[in-house]
Amino acid sequence: MNIVVVGPGAIGSLWAYHLHQAGHRVSLWHHTPSQSGLYPLSLCTLAEDTLPTIDFTTNDTEALKTADLLLVTVKAWQLEPALLPLIQHLHPDTIIVCMQNGMGATDSVYEKIQHFPLVLATTTHGAFKTDAQQVCHSGLGQTMLGAANLSGEQCTFLAEVFNHALSEVLWVADIRGPLWNKLAINCVINPLTAIHQCPNGTLAEEQFRPTIKALLSEIVAVMRAEGMTTSEEELSARVAQVITATKANHSSMKQDIAQQRRTEIDFITGYLIQQAQQHHIAVPNNLRLFEQIKQMEQLWIQA
Structure with a gap:
Protein backbone atom coordinates (compact mmCIF):
# COMPACT_ATOMS: atom_id res chain seq x y z
CA MET A 1 0.00 0.00 0.00
CA ASP A 174 -17.43 -1.38 18.14
CA ILE A 175 -14.23 0.60 18.67
CA ARG A 176 -15.87 2.66 21.42
CA GLY A 177 -15.32 -0.19 23.90
CA PRO A 178 -11.52 -0.33 23.56
CA LEU A 179 -11.34 3.47 23.38
CA TRP A 180 -13.30 3.85 26.61
CA ASN A 181 -11.23 1.19 28.37
CA LYS A 182 -7.99 2.94 27.43
CA LEU A 183 -9.48 6.33 28.32
CA ALA A 184 -10.35 5.02 31.79
CA ILE A 185 -6.76 3.86 32.37
CA ASN A 186 -5.36 7.13 31.03
CA CYS A 187 -7.70 9.16 33.27
CA VAL A 188 -5.95 7.57 36.26
CA ILE A 189 -2.33 7.16 35.21
CA ASN A 190 -1.69 10.23 33.06
CA PRO A 191 -2.78 13.11 35.30
CA LEU A 192 -1.46 11.51 38.51
CA THR A 193 2.00 10.83 37.06
CA ALA A 194 2.05 14.31 35.53
CA ILE A 195 1.11 16.05 38.78
CA HIS A 196 3.54 14.02 40.90
CA GLN A 197 6.19 13.78 38.15
CA CYS A 198 6.71 10.09 38.76
CA PRO A 199 6.96 6.91 36.67
CA ASN A 200 3.84 4.78 36.33
CA GLY A 201 5.00 2.26 38.92
CA THR A 202 4.91 4.81 41.74
CA LEU A 203 1.10 4.73 41.56
CA ALA A 204 1.16 1.19 43.04
CA GLU A 205 2.14 2.72 46.40
CA GLU A 206 -0.41 2.66 49.22
CA GLN A 207 -0.77 6.47 49.31
CA PHE A 208 -2.42 6.50 45.87
CA ARG A 209 -5.02 3.77 46.49
CA PRO A 210 -7.80 5.99 47.91
CA THR A 211 -7.39 8.49 45.06
CA ILE A 212 -7.40 5.80 42.38
CA LYS A 213 -10.48 4.15 43.93
CA ALA A 214 -12.36 7.46 43.97
CA LEU A 215 -11.41 8.21 40.35
CA LEU A 216 -12.47 4.75 39.14
CA SER A 217 -15.81 4.93 40.93
CA GLU A 218 -16.67 8.06 38.94
CA ILE A 219 -15.27 6.68 35.68
CA VAL A 220 -17.31 3.46 35.94
CA ALA A 221 -20.50 5.48 36.48
CA VAL A 222 -19.87 7.46 33.29
CA MET A 223 -18.91 4.39 31.28
CA ARG A 224 -22.10 2.60 32.31
CA ALA A 225 -24.15 5.64 31.32
CA GLU A 226 -22.39 5.46 27.94
CA GLY A 227 -23.48 1.84 27.52
CA MET A 228 -20.16 0.23 28.44
CA THR A 229 -20.32 -3.00 30.46
CA THR A 230 -17.74 -2.81 33.23
CA SER A 231 -17.33 -2.88 37.00
CA GLU A 232 -15.13 -1.01 39.43
CA GLU A 233 -13.38 -4.28 40.39
CA GLU A 234 -12.68 -5.17 36.76
CA LEU A 235 -11.39 -1.71 35.90
CA SER A 236 -9.32 -1.51 39.08
CA ALA A 237 -7.62 -4.79 38.21
CA ARG A 238 -6.90 -3.56 34.69
CA VAL A 239 -5.39 -0.29 35.95
CA ALA A 240 -3.24 -2.16 38.48
CA GLN A 241 -2.05 -4.51 35.74
CA VAL A 242 -1.03 -1.60 33.48
CA ILE A 243 0.74 0.18 36.34
CA THR A 244 2.76 -2.99 37.05
CA ALA A 245 3.47 -3.80 33.40
CA THR A 246 4.61 -0.24 32.65
CA LYS A 247 6.18 0.56 36.03
CA ALA A 248 9.33 2.06 34.51
CA ASN A 249 7.46 4.05 31.87
CA HIS A 250 6.89 7.80 31.97
CA SER A 251 3.43 8.71 30.72
CA SER A 252 3.12 11.09 27.78
CA MET A 253 1.34 13.63 30.01
CA LYS A 254 4.12 13.45 32.61
CA GLN A 255 6.65 14.14 29.84
CA ASP A 256 4.54 16.96 28.40
CA ILE A 257 4.32 18.70 31.77
CA ALA A 258 8.04 18.21 32.42
CA GLN A 259 8.88 19.78 29.06
CA GLN A 260 6.22 22.50 29.34
CA ARG A 261 4.20 21.29 26.38
CA ARG A 262 0.45 21.27 25.95
CA THR A 263 -1.05 18.01 27.23
CA GLU A 264 -3.94 15.90 25.93
CA ILE A 265 -5.95 16.38 29.15
CA ASP A 266 -8.88 17.92 27.22
CA PHE A 267 -9.32 14.67 25.30
CA ILE A 268 -8.76 12.36 28.27
CA THR A 269 -10.15 13.62 31.58
CA GLY A 270 -11.80 16.53 29.74
CA TYR A 271 -13.77 14.11 27.55
CA LEU A 272 -14.84 12.11 30.60
CA ILE A 273 -16.09 15.30 32.30
CA GLN A 274 -17.94 16.36 29.16
CA GLN A 275 -19.78 13.03 28.94
CA ALA A 276 -20.46 13.07 32.70
CA GLN A 277 -22.14 16.45 32.37
CA GLN A 278 -24.42 15.13 29.62
CA HIS A 279 -25.51 12.32 31.95
CA HIS A 280 -25.73 14.62 35.00
CA ILE A 281 -23.07 12.59 36.85
CA ALA A 282 -20.79 14.33 39.35
CA VAL A 283 -17.08 13.57 38.92
CA PRO A 284 -15.38 15.88 41.47
CA ASN A 285 -12.20 13.82 41.83
CA ASN A 286 -11.56 13.70 38.09
CA LEU A 287 -12.48 17.38 37.82
CA ARG A 288 -9.89 18.21 40.49
CA LEU A 289 -7.12 16.50 38.50
CA PHE A 290 -8.28 18.18 35.29
CA GLU A 291 -8.11 21.61 36.91
CA GLN A 292 -4.65 20.91 38.37
CA ILE A 293 -3.24 19.98 34.95
CA LYS A 294 -4.87 23.03 33.31
CA GLN A 295 -3.37 25.28 36.02
CA MET A 296 0.08 23.78 35.41
CA GLU A 297 -0.27 24.40 31.68
CA GLN A 298 -1.39 27.97 32.31
CA LEU A 299 1.76 28.78 34.30
CA TRP A 300 4.09 28.52 31.30
CA ILE A 301 1.52 29.87 28.85
CA GLN A 302 1.43 33.07 30.91
CA ALA A 303 5.23 33.04 31.27
Missing part, protein backbone atom coordinates in the same frame (compact mmCIF):
# COMPACT_ATOMS: atom_id res chain seq x y z
CA ASN A 2 0.96 3.66 -0.40
CA ILE A 3 0.94 4.99 3.16
CA VAL A 4 1.53 8.49 4.54
CA VAL A 5 2.17 8.76 8.29
CA VAL A 6 1.12 12.18 9.58
CA GLY A 7 3.01 13.10 12.73
CA PRO A 8 6.17 10.98 13.02
CA GLY A 9 6.58 11.23 16.76
CA ALA A 10 7.30 8.09 18.77
CA ILE A 11 4.24 6.03 17.80
CA GLY A 12 4.10 7.40 14.24
CA SER A 13 7.78 6.60 13.69
CA LEU A 14 7.35 3.11 15.17
CA TRP A 15 4.53 2.31 12.74
CA ALA A 16 6.28 3.97 9.79
CA TYR A 17 9.38 1.84 10.30
CA HIS A 18 7.47 -1.42 10.69
CA LEU A 19 5.09 -0.74 7.79
CA HIS A 20 8.12 -0.02 5.58
CA GLN A 21 9.73 -3.25 6.72
CA ALA A 22 6.51 -5.09 5.83
CA GLY A 23 6.90 -3.96 2.22
CA HIS A 24 4.69 -0.89 1.99
CA ARG A 25 5.65 2.44 0.40
CA VAL A 26 5.72 4.76 3.38
CA SER A 27 6.12 8.54 3.39
CA LEU A 28 6.05 10.95 6.33
CA TRP A 29 4.29 14.27 6.81
CA HIS A 30 5.56 16.86 9.30
CA HIS A 31 3.70 19.96 10.43
CA THR A 32 6.67 22.12 9.45
CA PRO A 33 7.49 22.63 5.74
CA SER A 34 11.19 22.83 6.65
CA GLN A 35 11.13 19.08 7.21
CA SER A 36 10.65 18.42 3.48
CA GLY A 37 13.15 16.07 1.85
CA LEU A 38 14.62 12.86 3.22
CA TYR A 39 14.11 11.94 6.87
CA PRO A 40 16.47 9.22 8.19
CA LEU A 41 14.99 6.97 10.87
CA SER A 42 16.42 4.00 12.77
CA LEU A 43 14.72 1.66 15.22
CA CYS A 44 15.97 0.44 18.59
CA THR A 45 14.19 -2.82 19.37
CA LEU A 46 13.09 -4.38 22.67
CA ALA A 47 16.17 -6.63 22.41
CA GLU A 48 18.23 -3.41 22.34
CA ASP A 49 19.32 -4.00 18.75
CA THR A 50 19.53 -0.97 16.49
CA LEU A 51 18.09 -1.69 13.06
CA PRO A 52 19.42 -0.02 9.88
CA THR A 53 18.47 3.55 9.08
CA ILE A 54 15.69 4.05 6.53
CA ASP A 55 15.40 7.29 4.54
CA PHE A 56 11.75 8.34 4.35
CA THR A 57 10.46 11.04 2.00
CA THR A 58 8.67 13.82 3.87
CA ASN A 59 6.01 16.43 3.04
CA ASP A 60 5.60 15.10 -0.50
CA THR A 61 2.29 16.27 -1.98
CA GLU A 62 2.49 13.60 -4.68
CA ALA A 63 2.59 10.96 -1.94
CA LEU A 64 -0.66 12.38 -0.56
CA LYS A 65 -2.32 12.22 -3.98
CA THR A 66 -1.48 8.52 -4.39
CA ALA A 67 -2.02 7.51 -0.76
CA ASP A 68 -4.16 4.45 -0.10
CA LEU A 69 -3.90 5.08 3.63
CA LEU A 70 -3.30 8.14 5.81
CA LEU A 71 -2.18 7.13 9.30
CA VAL A 72 -2.61 10.17 11.58
CA THR A 73 -0.61 9.86 14.81
CA VAL A 74 -0.40 13.47 15.95
CA LYS A 75 -1.55 14.40 19.45
CA ALA A 76 -5.31 14.76 19.88
CA TRP A 77 -5.27 18.57 20.01
CA GLN A 78 -3.14 18.68 16.84
CA LEU A 79 -5.51 16.55 14.74
CA GLU A 80 -7.63 19.30 13.22
CA PRO A 81 -4.79 21.68 12.15
CA ALA A 82 -2.71 18.73 10.91
CA LEU A 83 -5.42 16.96 8.92
CA LEU A 84 -7.54 19.69 7.33
CA PRO A 85 -4.83 21.14 5.01
CA LEU A 86 -4.14 17.65 3.63
CA ILE A 87 -7.61 16.42 2.66
CA GLN A 88 -7.73 18.55 -0.50
CA HIS A 89 -4.91 16.40 -1.94
CA LEU A 90 -6.42 13.01 -1.07
CA HIS A 91 -8.31 10.66 -3.37
CA PRO A 92 -11.89 10.12 -2.10
CA ASP A 93 -11.08 6.44 -1.47
CA THR A 94 -8.05 7.17 0.75
CA ILE A 95 -8.54 5.50 4.12
CA ILE A 96 -7.92 7.79 7.11
CA VAL A 97 -6.81 6.01 10.30
CA CYS A 98 -6.69 8.22 13.40
CA MET A 99 -4.56 6.91 16.28
CA GLN A 100 -4.63 9.31 19.24
CA ASN A 101 -4.77 9.16 23.02
CA GLY A 102 -8.15 10.02 24.46
CA MET A 103 -11.49 10.45 22.71
CA GLY A 104 -13.29 13.15 20.75
CA ALA A 105 -10.37 14.34 18.62
CA THR A 106 -12.22 13.70 15.35
CA ASP A 107 -15.46 15.35 16.46
CA SER A 108 -14.54 18.85 15.27
CA VAL A 109 -13.41 17.64 11.82
CA TYR A 110 -15.87 14.81 11.24
CA GLU A 111 -18.12 16.72 8.82
CA LYS A 112 -15.13 17.52 6.60
CA ILE A 113 -13.68 14.00 6.54
CA GLN A 114 -16.80 11.83 6.77
CA HIS A 115 -16.81 11.09 3.01
CA PHE A 116 -13.47 9.27 3.39
CA PRO A 117 -13.34 5.73 4.82
CA LEU A 118 -12.63 6.58 8.46
CA VAL A 119 -11.08 4.22 11.02
CA LEU A 120 -10.18 4.84 14.66
CA ALA A 121 -7.28 3.04 16.33
CA THR A 122 -5.85 2.62 19.79
CA THR A 123 -2.55 1.00 20.73
CA THR A 124 -0.74 0.02 23.90
CA HIS A 125 2.69 -0.33 22.30
CA GLY A 126 5.30 1.74 24.09
CA ALA A 127 7.76 3.92 22.18
CA PHE A 128 9.94 6.98 22.66
CA LYS A 129 12.29 9.05 20.52
CA THR A 130 15.91 9.15 21.65
CA ASP A 131 16.43 11.91 19.10
CA ALA A 132 14.77 13.09 15.89
CA GLN A 133 16.22 10.19 13.90
CA GLN A 134 15.73 7.23 16.24
CA VAL A 135 12.69 5.62 17.84
CA CYS A 136 12.91 2.98 20.57
CA HIS A 137 10.24 0.31 20.95
CA SER A 138 9.93 0.24 24.75
CA GLY A 139 6.99 -2.09 25.30
CA LEU A 140 4.96 -4.69 23.45
CA GLY A 141 1.26 -4.00 23.18
CA GLN A 142 -1.92 -4.57 21.27
CA THR A 143 -3.54 -2.41 18.61
CA MET A 144 -7.26 -2.29 17.90
CA LEU A 145 -8.97 -0.86 14.84
CA GLY A 146 -12.64 -0.11 14.22
CA ALA A 147 -14.85 1.78 11.82
CA ALA A 148 -15.89 5.38 12.53
CA ASN A 149 -18.31 5.59 9.59
CA LEU A 150 -20.12 3.35 7.09
CA SER A 151 -17.33 3.26 4.51
CA GLY A 152 -14.84 2.54 7.29
CA GLU A 153 -16.68 -0.73 7.90
CA GLN A 154 -15.29 -1.97 4.57
CA CYS A 155 -11.72 -1.70 5.91
CA THR A 156 -11.53 -4.83 8.07
CA PHE A 157 -8.58 -6.00 5.93
CA LEU A 158 -6.46 -3.33 7.62
CA ALA A 159 -6.16 -5.54 10.71
CA GLU A 160 -4.17 -8.03 8.62
CA VAL A 161 -2.08 -5.25 7.04
CA PHE A 162 -1.18 -3.74 10.41
CA ASN A 163 -0.75 -7.12 12.10
CA HIS A 164 1.77 -8.17 9.46
CA ALA A 165 3.79 -5.05 10.29
CA LEU A 166 3.54 -4.97 14.11
CA SER A 167 1.42 -7.54 15.93
CA GLU A 168 -0.96 -7.97 17.66
CA VAL A 169 -3.73 -6.12 15.79
CA LEU A 170 -7.44 -6.81 16.04
CA TRP A 171 -10.48 -5.43 14.23
CA VAL A 172 -13.39 -4.77 16.59
CA ALA A 173 -17.03 -4.26 15.66
Whole structure:
Protein backbone atom coordinates (compact mmCIF):
# COMPACT_ATOMS: atom_id res chain seq x y z
CA MET A 1 0.00 0.00 0.00
CA ASN A 2 0.96 3.66 -0.40
CA ILE A 3 0.94 4.99 3.16
CA VAL A 4 1.53 8.49 4.54
CA VAL A 5 2.17 8.76 8.29
CA VAL A 6 1.12 12.18 9.58
CA GLY A 7 3.01 13.10 12.73
CA PRO A 8 6.17 10.98 13.02
CA GLY A 9 6.58 11.23 16.76
CA ALA A 10 7.30 8.09 18.77
CA ILE A 11 4.24 6.03 17.80
CA GLY A 12 4.10 7.40 14.24
CA SER A 13 7.78 6.60 13.69
CA LEU A 14 7.35 3.11 15.17
CA TRP A 15 4.53 2.31 12.74
CA ALA A 16 6.28 3.97 9.79
CA TYR A 17 9.38 1.84 10.30
CA HIS A 18 7.47 -1.42 10.69
CA LEU A 19 5.09 -0.74 7.79
CA HIS A 20 8.12 -0.02 5.58
CA GLN A 21 9.73 -3.25 6.72
CA ALA A 22 6.51 -5.09 5.83
CA GLY A 23 6.90 -3.96 2.22
CA HIS A 24 4.69 -0.89 1.99
CA ARG A 25 5.65 2.44 0.40
CA VAL A 26 5.72 4.76 3.38
CA SER A 27 6.12 8.54 3.39
CA LEU A 28 6.05 10.95 6.33
CA TRP A 29 4.29 14.27 6.81
CA HIS A 30 5.56 16.86 9.30
CA HIS A 31 3.70 19.96 10.43
CA THR A 32 6.67 22.12 9.45
CA PRO A 33 7.49 22.63 5.74
CA SER A 34 11.19 22.83 6.65
CA GLN A 35 11.13 19.08 7.21
CA SER A 36 10.65 18.42 3.48
CA GLY A 37 13.15 16.07 1.85
CA LEU A 38 14.62 12.86 3.22
CA TYR A 39 14.11 11.94 6.87
CA PRO A 40 16.47 9.22 8.19
CA LEU A 41 14.99 6.97 10.87
CA SER A 42 16.42 4.00 12.77
CA LEU A 43 14.72 1.66 15.22
CA CYS A 44 15.97 0.44 18.59
CA THR A 45 14.19 -2.82 19.37
CA LEU A 46 13.09 -4.38 22.67
CA ALA A 47 16.17 -6.63 22.41
CA GLU A 48 18.23 -3.41 22.34
CA ASP A 49 19.32 -4.00 18.75
CA THR A 50 19.53 -0.97 16.49
CA LEU A 51 18.09 -1.69 13.06
CA PRO A 52 19.42 -0.02 9.88
CA THR A 53 18.47 3.55 9.08
CA ILE A 54 15.69 4.05 6.53
CA ASP A 55 15.40 7.29 4.54
CA PHE A 56 11.75 8.34 4.35
CA THR A 57 10.46 11.04 2.00
CA THR A 58 8.67 13.82 3.87
CA ASN A 59 6.01 16.43 3.04
CA ASP A 60 5.60 15.10 -0.50
CA THR A 61 2.29 16.27 -1.98
CA GLU A 62 2.49 13.60 -4.68
CA ALA A 63 2.59 10.96 -1.94
CA LEU A 64 -0.66 12.38 -0.56
CA LYS A 65 -2.32 12.22 -3.98
CA THR A 66 -1.48 8.52 -4.39
CA ALA A 67 -2.02 7.51 -0.76
CA ASP A 68 -4.16 4.45 -0.10
CA LEU A 69 -3.90 5.08 3.63
CA LEU A 70 -3.30 8.14 5.81
CA LEU A 71 -2.18 7.13 9.30
CA VAL A 72 -2.61 10.17 11.58
CA THR A 73 -0.61 9.86 14.81
CA VAL A 74 -0.40 13.47 15.95
CA LYS A 75 -1.55 14.40 19.45
CA ALA A 76 -5.31 14.76 19.88
CA TRP A 77 -5.27 18.57 20.01
CA GLN A 78 -3.14 18.68 16.84
CA LEU A 79 -5.51 16.55 14.74
CA GLU A 80 -7.63 19.30 13.22
CA PRO A 81 -4.79 21.68 12.15
CA ALA A 82 -2.71 18.73 10.91
CA LEU A 83 -5.42 16.96 8.92
CA LEU A 84 -7.54 19.69 7.33
CA PRO A 85 -4.83 21.14 5.01
CA LEU A 86 -4.14 17.65 3.63
CA ILE A 87 -7.61 16.42 2.66
CA GLN A 88 -7.73 18.55 -0.50
CA HIS A 89 -4.91 16.40 -1.94
CA LEU A 90 -6.42 13.01 -1.07
CA HIS A 91 -8.31 10.66 -3.37
CA PRO A 92 -11.89 10.12 -2.10
CA ASP A 93 -11.08 6.44 -1.47
CA THR A 94 -8.05 7.17 0.75
CA ILE A 95 -8.54 5.50 4.12
CA ILE A 96 -7.92 7.79 7.11
CA VAL A 97 -6.81 6.01 10.30
CA CYS A 98 -6.69 8.22 13.40
CA MET A 99 -4.56 6.91 16.28
CA GLN A 100 -4.63 9.31 19.24
CA ASN A 101 -4.77 9.16 23.02
CA GLY A 102 -8.15 10.02 24.46
CA MET A 103 -11.49 10.45 22.71
CA GLY A 104 -13.29 13.15 20.75
CA ALA A 105 -10.37 14.34 18.62
CA THR A 106 -12.22 13.70 15.35
CA ASP A 107 -15.46 15.35 16.46
CA SER A 108 -14.54 18.85 15.27
CA VAL A 109 -13.41 17.64 11.82
CA TYR A 110 -15.87 14.81 11.24
CA GLU A 111 -18.12 16.72 8.82
CA LYS A 112 -15.13 17.52 6.60
CA ILE A 113 -13.68 14.00 6.54
CA GLN A 114 -16.80 11.83 6.77
CA HIS A 115 -16.81 11.09 3.01
CA PHE A 116 -13.47 9.27 3.39
CA PRO A 117 -13.34 5.73 4.82
CA LEU A 118 -12.63 6.58 8.46
CA VAL A 119 -11.08 4.22 11.02
CA LEU A 120 -10.18 4.84 14.66
CA ALA A 121 -7.28 3.04 16.33
CA THR A 122 -5.85 2.62 19.79
CA THR A 123 -2.55 1.00 20.73
CA THR A 124 -0.74 0.02 23.90
CA HIS A 125 2.69 -0.33 22.30
CA GLY A 126 5.30 1.74 24.09
CA ALA A 127 7.76 3.92 22.18
CA PHE A 128 9.94 6.98 22.66
CA LYS A 129 12.29 9.05 20.52
CA THR A 130 15.91 9.15 21.65
CA ASP A 131 16.43 11.91 19.10
CA ALA A 132 14.77 13.09 15.89
CA GLN A 133 16.22 10.19 13.90
CA GLN A 134 15.73 7.23 16.24
CA VAL A 135 12.69 5.62 17.84
CA CYS A 136 12.91 2.98 20.57
CA HIS A 137 10.24 0.31 20.95
CA SER A 138 9.93 0.24 24.75
CA GLY A 139 6.99 -2.09 25.30
CA LEU A 140 4.96 -4.69 23.45
CA GLY A 141 1.26 -4.00 23.18
CA GLN A 142 -1.92 -4.57 21.27
CA THR A 143 -3.54 -2.41 18.61
CA MET A 144 -7.26 -2.29 17.90
CA LEU A 145 -8.97 -0.86 14.84
CA GLY A 146 -12.64 -0.11 14.22
CA ALA A 147 -14.85 1.78 11.82
CA ALA A 148 -15.89 5.38 12.53
CA ASN A 149 -18.31 5.59 9.59
CA LEU A 150 -20.12 3.35 7.09
CA SER A 151 -17.33 3.26 4.51
CA GLY A 152 -14.84 2.54 7.29
CA GLU A 153 -16.68 -0.73 7.90
CA GLN A 154 -15.29 -1.97 4.57
CA CYS A 155 -11.72 -1.70 5.91
CA THR A 156 -11.53 -4.83 8.07
CA PHE A 157 -8.58 -6.00 5.93
CA LEU A 158 -6.46 -3.33 7.62
CA ALA A 159 -6.16 -5.54 10.71
CA GLU A 160 -4.17 -8.03 8.62
CA VAL A 161 -2.08 -5.25 7.04
CA PHE A 162 -1.18 -3.74 10.41
CA ASN A 163 -0.75 -7.12 12.10
CA HIS A 164 1.77 -8.17 9.46
CA ALA A 165 3.79 -5.05 10.29
CA LEU A 166 3.54 -4.97 14.11
CA SER A 167 1.42 -7.54 15.93
CA GLU A 168 -0.96 -7.97 17.66
CA VAL A 169 -3.73 -6.12 15.79
CA LEU A 170 -7.44 -6.81 16.04
CA TRP A 171 -10.48 -5.43 14.23
CA VAL A 172 -13.39 -4.77 16.59
CA ALA A 173 -17.03 -4.26 15.66
CA ASP A 174 -17.43 -1.38 18.14
CA ILE A 175 -14.23 0.60 18.67
CA ARG A 176 -15.87 2.66 21.42
CA GLY A 177 -15.32 -0.19 23.90
CA PRO A 178 -11.52 -0.33 23.56
CA LEU A 179 -11.34 3.47 23.38
CA TRP A 180 -13.30 3.85 26.61
CA ASN A 181 -11.23 1.19 28.37
CA LYS A 182 -7.99 2.94 27.43
CA LEU A 183 -9.48 6.33 28.32
CA ALA A 184 -10.35 5.02 31.79
CA ILE A 185 -6.76 3.86 32.37
CA ASN A 186 -5.36 7.13 31.03
CA CYS A 187 -7.70 9.16 33.27
CA VAL A 188 -5.95 7.57 36.26
CA ILE A 189 -2.33 7.16 35.21
CA ASN A 190 -1.69 10.23 33.06
CA PRO A 191 -2.78 13.11 35.30
CA LEU A 192 -1.46 11.51 38.51
CA THR A 193 2.00 10.83 37.06
CA ALA A 194 2.05 14.31 35.53
CA ILE A 195 1.11 16.05 38.78
CA HIS A 196 3.54 14.02 40.90
CA GLN A 197 6.19 13.78 38.15
CA CYS A 198 6.71 10.09 38.76
CA PRO A 199 6.96 6.91 36.67
CA ASN A 200 3.84 4.78 36.33
CA GLY A 201 5.00 2.26 38.92
CA THR A 202 4.91 4.81 41.74
CA LEU A 203 1.10 4.73 41.56
CA ALA A 204 1.16 1.19 43.04
CA GLU A 205 2.14 2.72 46.40
CA GLU A 206 -0.41 2.66 49.22
CA GLN A 207 -0.77 6.47 49.31
CA PHE A 208 -2.42 6.50 45.87
CA ARG A 209 -5.02 3.77 46.49
CA PRO A 210 -7.80 5.99 47.91
CA THR A 211 -7.39 8.49 45.06
CA ILE A 212 -7.40 5.80 42.38
CA LYS A 213 -10.48 4.15 43.93
CA ALA A 214 -12.36 7.46 43.97
CA LEU A 215 -11.41 8.21 40.35
CA LEU A 216 -12.47 4.75 39.14
CA SER A 217 -15.81 4.93 40.93
CA GLU A 218 -16.67 8.06 38.94
CA ILE A 219 -15.27 6.68 35.68
CA VAL A 220 -17.31 3.46 35.94
CA ALA A 221 -20.50 5.48 36.48
CA VAL A 222 -19.87 7.46 33.29
CA MET A 223 -18.91 4.39 31.28
CA ARG A 224 -22.10 2.60 32.31
CA ALA A 225 -24.15 5.64 31.32
CA GLU A 226 -22.39 5.46 27.94
CA GLY A 227 -23.48 1.84 27.52
CA MET A 228 -20.16 0.23 28.44
CA THR A 229 -20.32 -3.00 30.46
CA THR A 230 -17.74 -2.81 33.23
CA SER A 231 -17.33 -2.88 37.00
CA GLU A 232 -15.13 -1.01 39.43
CA GLU A 233 -13.38 -4.28 40.39
CA GLU A 234 -12.68 -5.17 36.76
CA LEU A 235 -11.39 -1.71 35.90
CA SER A 236 -9.32 -1.51 39.08
CA ALA A 237 -7.62 -4.79 38.21
CA ARG A 238 -6.90 -3.56 34.69
CA VAL A 239 -5.39 -0.29 35.95
CA ALA A 240 -3.24 -2.16 38.48
CA GLN A 241 -2.05 -4.51 35.74
CA VAL A 242 -1.03 -1.60 33.48
CA ILE A 243 0.74 0.18 36.34
CA THR A 244 2.76 -2.99 37.05
CA ALA A 245 3.47 -3.80 33.40
CA THR A 246 4.61 -0.24 32.65
CA LYS A 247 6.18 0.56 36.03
CA ALA A 248 9.33 2.06 34.51
CA ASN A 249 7.46 4.05 31.87
CA HIS A 250 6.89 7.80 31.97
CA SER A 251 3.43 8.71 30.72
CA SER A 252 3.12 11.09 27.78
CA MET A 253 1.34 13.63 30.01
CA LYS A 254 4.12 13.45 32.61
CA GLN A 255 6.65 14.14 29.84
CA ASP A 256 4.54 16.96 28.40
CA ILE A 257 4.32 18.70 31.77
CA ALA A 258 8.04 18.21 32.42
CA GLN A 259 8.88 19.78 29.06
CA GLN A 260 6.22 22.50 29.34
CA ARG A 261 4.20 21.29 26.38
CA ARG A 262 0.45 21.27 25.95
CA THR A 263 -1.05 18.01 27.23
CA GLU A 264 -3.94 15.90 25.93
CA ILE A 265 -5.95 16.38 29.15
CA ASP A 266 -8.88 17.92 27.22
CA PHE A 267 -9.32 14.67 25.30
CA ILE A 268 -8.76 12.36 28.27
CA THR A 269 -10.15 13.62 31.58
CA GLY A 270 -11.80 16.53 29.74
CA TYR A 271 -13.77 14.11 27.55
CA LEU A 272 -14.84 12.11 30.60
CA ILE A 273 -16.09 15.30 32.30
CA GLN A 274 -17.94 16.36 29.16
CA GLN A 275 -19.78 13.03 28.94
CA ALA A 276 -20.46 13.07 32.70
CA GLN A 277 -22.14 16.45 32.37
CA GLN A 278 -24.42 15.13 29.62
CA HIS A 279 -25.51 12.32 31.95
CA HIS A 280 -25.73 14.62 35.00
CA ILE A 281 -23.07 12.59 36.85
CA ALA A 282 -20.79 14.33 39.35
CA VAL A 283 -17.08 13.57 38.92
CA PRO A 284 -15.38 15.88 41.47
CA ASN A 285 -12.20 13.82 41.83
CA ASN A 286 -11.56 13.70 38.09
CA LEU A 287 -12.48 17.38 37.82
CA ARG A 288 -9.89 18.21 40.49
CA LEU A 289 -7.12 16.50 38.50
CA PHE A 290 -8.28 18.18 35.29
CA GLU A 291 -8.11 21.61 36.91
CA GLN A 292 -4.65 20.91 38.37
CA ILE A 293 -3.24 19.98 34.95
CA LYS A 294 -4.87 23.03 33.31
CA GLN A 295 -3.37 25.28 36.02
CA MET A 296 0.08 23.78 35.41
CA GLU A 297 -0.27 24.40 31.68
CA GLN A 298 -1.39 27.97 32.31
CA LEU A 299 1.76 28.78 34.30
CA TRP A 300 4.09 28.52 31.30
CA ILE A 301 1.52 29.87 28.85
CA GLN A 302 1.43 33.07 30.91
CA ALA A 303 5.23 33.04 31.27
